[in-house]
Amino acid sequence: MGAEFVQLSLTPLLIGTLAAIACALPGNFLILRRQALIGDAISHVVLPGIVVAFLVTGVISTWPMMLGAAGAAVVSVILIEAIKRLGRIEPGAAMGVTFTSLFAAGVLLLEQSDTSSVHLDVEHALYGNLESLIWLAADGWASLVDPLALADLPPELTRMAVVTAMIAFLTLIFWRPLKLSTFDEGFAATIGIPTAVLSFALVVTAAVAAVAAFDAVGSIIVIAMFICPPAAARLMTNRLEIQVVWSVAFAVLSAVAGYVLAGYGPLWLGADDAVSAAGMIATVSGLILGLACLFAPHRSRIGAPRDAT
Amino acid sequence: MSNALLDALLLQSGYNATLVAIGAALLGVAGGSGGTFLFLRKRALVSDAVAHATLPGVGIAFIIMVLLGGDGRNLVGLLLGSAISASIGLLLVEWIARRTRLAEDAAIGAVLSVFFGFGIVLLTVIQTMSSGRQAGLESFLLGSTAGMLFQDAVVIAIGGALSVVAVFLLRRPMTLVAFDAEFAAASGVPVRLIDLAMMGLVMAVTVIGLKLVGLILVVAMLIIPPVTARFWTERTDRVIWIAGTIGGVSGYLGAALSASAPKLPTGPIIVLVCFALFVLSLLLAPNRGVLAAIVRHLRFQRRVHLRQGLLALAHQEQIFDPLTLRVLRRNRLIRGDRVATDRGRALAARTLRDEKRWQVAREIHSDETVSGRYDGLTPIETVLTRDEIAEIDRIIGGPSVAR
Numbered sequence: 001m002g003a004e005f006v007q008l009s010l011t012p013l014l015i016g017t018l019a020a021i022a023c024a025l026p027g028n029f030l031i032l033r034r035q036a037l038i039g040d041a042i043s044h045v046v047l048p049g050i051v052v053a054f055l056v057t058g059v060i061s062t063w064p065m066m067l068g069a070a071g072a073a074v075v076s077v078i079l080i081e082a083i084k085r086l087g088r089i090e091p092g093a094a095m096g097v098t099f100t101s102l103f104a105a106g107v108l109l110l111e112q113s114d115t116s117s118v119h120l121d122v123e124h125a126l127y128g129n130l131e132s133l134i135w136l137a138a139d140g141w142a143s144l145v146d147p148l149a150l151a152d153l154p155p156e157l158t159r160m161a162v163v164t165a166m167i168a169f170l171t172l173i174f175w176r177p178l179k180l181s182t183f184d185e186g187f188a189a190t191i192g193i194p195t196a197v198l199s200f201a202l203v204v205t206a207a208v209a210a211v212a213a214f215d216a217v218g219s220i221i222v223i224a225m226f227i228c229p230p231a232a233a234r235l236m237t238n239r240l241e242i243q244v245v246w247s248v249a250f251a252v253l254s255a256v257a258g259y260v261l262a263g264y265g266p267l268w269l270g271a272d273d274a275v276s277a278a279g280m281i282a283t284v285s286g287l288i289l290g291l292a293c294l295f296a297p298h299r300s301r302i303g304a305p306r307d308a309t
Numbered sequence: 310m311s312n313a314l315l316d317a318l319l320l321q322s323g324y325n326a327t328l329v330a331i332g333a334a335l336l337g338v339a340g341g342s343g344g345t346f347l348f349l350r351k352r353a354l355v356s357d358a359v360a361h362a363t364l365p366g367v368g369i370a371f372i373i374m375v376l377l378g379g380d381g382r383n384l385v386g387l388l389l390g391s392a393i394s395a396s397i398g399l400l401l402v403e404w405i406a407r408r409t410r411l412a413e414d415a416a417i418g419a420v421l422s423v424f425f426g427f428g429i430v431l432l433t434v435i436q437t438m439s440s441g442r443q444a445g446l447e448s449f450l451l452g453s454t455a456g457m458l459f460q461d462a463v464v465i466a467i468g469g470a471l472s473v474v475a476v477f478l479l480r481r482p483m484t485l486v487a488f489d490a491e492f493a494a495a496s497g498v499p500v501r502l503i504d505l506a507m508m509g510l511v512m513a514v515t516v517i518g519l520k521l522v523g524l525i526l527v528v529a530m531l532i533i534p535p536v537t538a539r540f541w542t543e544r545t546d547r548v549i550w551i552a553g554t555i556g557g558v559s560g561y562l563g564a565a566l567s568a569s570a571p572k573l574p575t576g577p578i579i580v581l582v583c584f585a586l587f588v589l590s591l592l593l594a595p596n597r598g599v600l601a602a603i604v605r606h607l608r609f610q611r612r613v614h615l616r617q618g619l620l621a622l623a624h625q626e627q628i629f630d631p632l633t634l635r636v637l638r639r640n641r642l643i644r645g646d647r648v649a650t651d652r653g654r655a656l657a658a659r660t661l662r663d664e665k666r667w668q669v670a671r672e673i674h675s676d677e678t679v680s681g682r683y684d685g686l687t688p689i690e691t692v693l694t695r696d697e698i699a700e701i702d703r704i705i706g707g708p709s710v711a712r
Contacts, residue, residue, distance in 0.1 A: 036415040037354055040422070044525065086599050087591050092414070093353040093536050097587060100529030104580035107526075111574050220429060224422035231415045262430070273437040275430045282426025289419055293409050301410040 003140040011135040011153065013259050015160050016221070016281060019213035020251035022164040023225035025171050026206040028244050031230045032182050037092070038077075038203055039226030041099040042210045043219035045076040048106030055113055062155070066211055073207035076102055077200070130217045130259070130277045133157070156216040163212040170205060171244075178202070179240055217278055224282035225251055232289040235296035254285035318565045326568040328462035329521070333560035333579060335469025336518050340527075341534030341556025342476045343510045345549045348535035349487035354417050355402060355508075356531040359515050360524045361421035362398025363391035364428025367519075371435055384461050388516050395512045398424050461520055468517035473553075475510055480549060483507055488545050522576030529580040530556060537587040540594035559583035611636050612686055616660065618642070622649050623661035662705075663689055669701045 023039065030036050046069040053068025076098050083094040137143065137152035144150070171178070181188035181195045189195050210222045233246035258281030263274045293299060347353055370390025374383060398420045405416035476483075485493040486503045494500045511531060518527035538551035563579030592599050610632070618633040619642070628634055628647065637643045642653030649657065666689045682692050689698065 031412075031415050034412050034414055036412070036418045037357070040357065040418055083591070087536070087540065088597070089536055089539070090351055090353075092351065093348055093532055096353050096357065096528060096532035097536055097584070100526060100532065100580055101584035101587075104526055104529065104577035104584070107574060108577040108581065111572050111577075220422060220426045223418065224426055227415055227418035227422060231411050231419055234411065235409060266434075271434075271437070273433075276433040279426040279429030279433065282422050283430060286419065286423025286426070289423070293405060293411075299409045 003138070006141055006143060007136065007138045008134050009259070009263065010138070011157055012130045012133045012277065013256060015133055015154070015157050015216050016130055016255040016259055016277065017252050018157075018160040018164045019217045019221055020225045020229070020255040020281070021248055022160065022167050022209040023206075023213055023222055024229040024247045024251035025167050025244065026202060026209055027226040027230040028233070028240070028247050029178060029182050029202055030206060030226060031234060032240075033199075033202075035203070036227050036231075037095060038206060039210060040223050041076060041080070041095050042073045042207050043214060043222045044099040045072045045102040045106070046211060046214055046219070048072050048102050048109060049075075051106055051109040051113070055109070062159075062215060066215060069211040069214065070207060072102065073211060074204065077203050077207070131263075131274065133216065160212055160216055163209060167205060167209055174198070174201075182240075217281075220282045221278050224285050225254070228282075228285035228289045229254060232285075232292035232296070235292040235299045238298055250285070250288050254281050254288060258282070258284040316569070318562075325459060325462055326564075328459070328466055329575070330561055330564040330568065332462055332465035332469055333521060333564035333575070334557045335466060335473055335560070336514065336521060337530060337534070337556030337558070337560025337579070337583075338553040339469050339472030339476060339510075339556070340514045340518065340530035340560075341538070342480075342549045342553035343472065343507075343514050344531035344556075345535040345538065345552045346483045346487045346507045347511060347531060348539070349545065349548070350490075350507075352413070353532045353535075354414065355399070356511055356515065357528045358402050358417040358421040358424075359395045359399055359508075359512055360519075360528050361428075362424040363395045363516060363519060363524055364425055365431055366390035366392065366394025368428055368431030368435060369394070372431070372438070375438060384458075384464055384520065388464070388519070391519060392512060392516045394424065395515060399508050399512065465517055465521055468513065472510060472513050472517065475506075475513070476549075476553070479503070479506055479510070480546070484545050484549065522579055526576045526580050529583060530560075533580070533583045533587050534559070537583070537590045540590040540597045555583070555586055559586060615640065616686055619653075619657045619660040620664060622653055622657035665705055666698060666701050669704050670697075673701070 027036075027039070030038055049068040049070070049072025050065045051068075052072070053064045056068075057064040079098045079102075080091070080094050083089055083097060084091055087094070089097075133154045133156055135143075135149075135153060137149040139149075177188065177193045177198055180191075181193055181198050185195050206226070210219075210226075213222045213225070229247040229250035230243070232250050233243045236246045237243050259277050261284065262277040262280035265280070266273060266275055344353070344356065347355060367387050367390055370387050371382075373390075374380075374386050379386075402413070402416045402420050405411055405419065406413040411419075482493070482498050482503045483506070485496070485498055486500050486507070490500050493503070514531060515524075515527050518530055521527075522530065534552040534556040535548060537555050538548045541551055542548055559579055559582040563582040564575055566582070567573040567575040567578045590598065593601075595601055614630065614633040614636045618628060618630075618637045621628050621633075622637075622642070628637070634643070634647070637653065638645070641650060642656060643649050667683055670689060670693060671683055693701075
C-alpha cells in the first residue's frame with residue numbers, strides 16, 4: 001500500500017464507497033415501500049436533464065448539470081404521479097411510460113445538438129468514470145496532511161462526502177417518522193405525520209443521492225446500490241435498525257471488493273487491462289444478494305406456504 | 310408535410326428503409342399486443358429487467374464468436390446470446406419473488422442492475438480484445454438503424470412477423486390467464502405454461518427490438534401501447550388489438566419519420582410517437598380521458614346548481630350565486646331581473662314536489678336500495694313505481710300548485 005495506491009486508487013475507492021452508502025441508505029425505505037425501481041427511473045431521466053442543462057448554459061460544468069439532472073428527476077416524479085392519478089394507471093406502468101419517454105427525449109436531444117462531440121456521451125453516463133478520479137498531487141500517505149496536495153483532491157470526493165453526510169444526517173433526524181410511515185402509513189397519518197410530504201421528500205432525497213453518485217460513478221452503481229445491499233440486508237434481519245447497518249456494510253463491501261476486483265482481478269488472471277469498476281461493483285453487489293437469497297436467516301416469508309405462487 | 314417524409318411513409322425511400330419501416334411496424338404490433346398481457350398481470354416492469362438482462366448475453370456471444378474465429382458481429386448469434394441471458398434473468402426474477410420475501414419490484418431492480426453491470430464489465434473486456442470488431446456493440450444500448458445491414462432488417466421483419474403470429478395463436482389462453490389466473494386454472498388452462506409462453510413472447514420482442522430501438526427503449530414498446538389502449542376500452546380482448554395497432558402505428562410512423570431526415574434516431578422517435586399517442590389518449594379518450602372527466606364534472610356542477618336554483622325559486626329565496634343565476638338564465642327559467650318565468654315557476658314547483666316526495670320516501674324506505682339512491686339530483690320517478698309515488702302523494706296531501 002504505497003504511494004501509487006494513494007495516488008491512483010484511494011480517491012476512487014472512497015468516492016465509490018461514499019456513493020454506495022448514499023444510495024443504500026434511502027434504498028432501505030424504498031424497498032420496504034415497494035418503490036425500489038424509483039432509482040432505475042431516476043437514473044434514466046437524468047439524461048435529458050443533463051442535456052437540457054448543457055443546451056441552456058452551453059458549458060460542461062458540474063453545477064448546472066447537477067441542477068438539470070435533479071430538476072429532471074423531480075419532473076419525472078411529478079409526471080409519474082400525474083399519470084397515476086389522472087389516468088388511474090398502476091404505478092409500475094406509469095413509471096415505465098415516464099422514464100422510457102423522457103429517456104427517448106434525452107437521446108433525441110443529444111443527437112440533435114452536437115453535444116456528443118464534447119464528451120457528453122451516453123456510455124460515459126452509464127459507466128461513469130470512477131477510474132479517472134485520481135489524486136494526482138498525492139505522493140504517499142503523508143499527502144493526507146499536506147494542505148497543498150489536499151487542495152487538489154478530485155472535487156467529486158468532497159461533493160460525494162457532503163451528500164452522503166447529508167443523507168445520513170437526514171436519515172437520523174427523520175428516523176422515527178420515516179419508520180412509522182413506512183410500516184403503517186395510516187397510523188403515521190393519524191398521529192400527525194405528514195406522510196405525503198415525507199414520501200415526496202424521500203424520493204427527492206433519493207434523487208439527490210442518485211444525481212450526485214451519477215456524476216461521479218455512473219448510473220449502474222446507482223441502480224444497483226439502491227436495491228441490492230438493502231435487499232440483501234432485508235433477508236438478514238427483521239429489525240429496520242439492524243437492516244440499515246447491514247445494508248451499509250454490504251454497500252461498502254460491494255464498493256471495495258468490486259473496485260479491487262475490477263482493477264487487479266484481470267491482472268491475477270493474466271490479462272493486462274482493468275475492467276469497468278462500476279460494472280464490477282454492481283456485479284459484486286448482485287453476488288452478495290444471491291448469497292443472501294440462498295443462505296440468509298430471514299430469507300423466506302414468515303407463514304407463507306412453501307409453494308406460494 | 311415534406312417530400313422526404315411522404316416518400317418514407319409511402320415506402321419510397323429505398324429498399325432498406327422500407328424493410329425497416331415494415332419491421333418496426335411488426336415489432337410495434339407484437340410489442341403492443343404482447344405487452345398487454347404483462348400490463349394486465351401488473352408486471353409491466355418485468356420487461357425492463359428482461360431488456361437489461363440481454364446485455365451480458367450479447368457480450369458473451371460476441372466473445373465466443375471471436376474466439377471461434379469470426380468477427381463477432383453475426384446478428385443471429387448475438388440475438389441467441391441475448392435471448393439466453395434474458396431467460397436466465399427472467400427466471401431469476403421469478404425465483405427471487407417466489408422463494409424469498411423480497412417483492413417483485415426489488416427482484417426486477419436487482420436483476421436489471423446486476424445483469425447490466427456484468428454486461429458492462431464484459432464490454433470493457435471486449436474493448437481490450439485485439440481481434441473482432443466491437444464497434445457495433447454500443448448500438449445495442451441505444452439501437453441504431455444507421456448501421457443496419459440488409460440481413461439485419463430481414464431478421465427484424467421476420468422476427469416481428471413470427472411474434473405477431475404467436476400473439477394471435479395464444480391470444481385466448483393468455484387473455485384468460487391475464488384476466489383471472491385462478492379461473493383459468495380452474496377451467497383447465499395450464500397457467501404456468503401460458504405464463505412462460507407470455508414471458509417467452511416478451512423476451513422475443515425485446516431481443517428483436519434490440520437492434521432497432523436499443524435495449525432501454527424496447528421497454529417502451531412493451532409498456533406504452535397497452536397503457537394507451539386501456540384508455541379506450543374496458544374489454545380485455547379489445548385492449549390487445551388496440552395496443553397492437555398503436556404499437557404498429559408508432560413503429561411505422563417513427564421509422565418513416567426518422568428515415569425522412571438525418572439526425573433523427575429511430576428508437577427515440579418511435580418511442581416519442583408512441584408517447585404522443587399516449588398523451589392524446591390520456592387527454593381525449595371517452596370515459597377515462599381527462600377532458601371527459603372535466604366535462605362530466607362541469608355537467609354535474611351545472612345540474613346541482615340548477616336543482617338548488619329551482620328549489621330556491623320555489624321557496625322564493627334570493628339567489629346570489631353567479632353560477633346558479635347563469636344556469637337558470639340560460640335555461641330561460643328566470644328573466645334578466647331575476648324574476649322567475651312561467652316555465653321557471655312550473656319547473657320549480659315540480660322540483661319542490663320531487664324533493665318532498667324524496668323526503669317521505671326516505672322515511673318510509675330506510676333501506677339502502679331507495680334512500681341510498683338519493684343524491685339530490687335523481688328524479689324520484691326513476692327509482693319508485695307510479696303506485697309507490699301515488700302512495701307518497703297521499704301522505705303529502707294532494708298535488709300542490711306553484712306558489
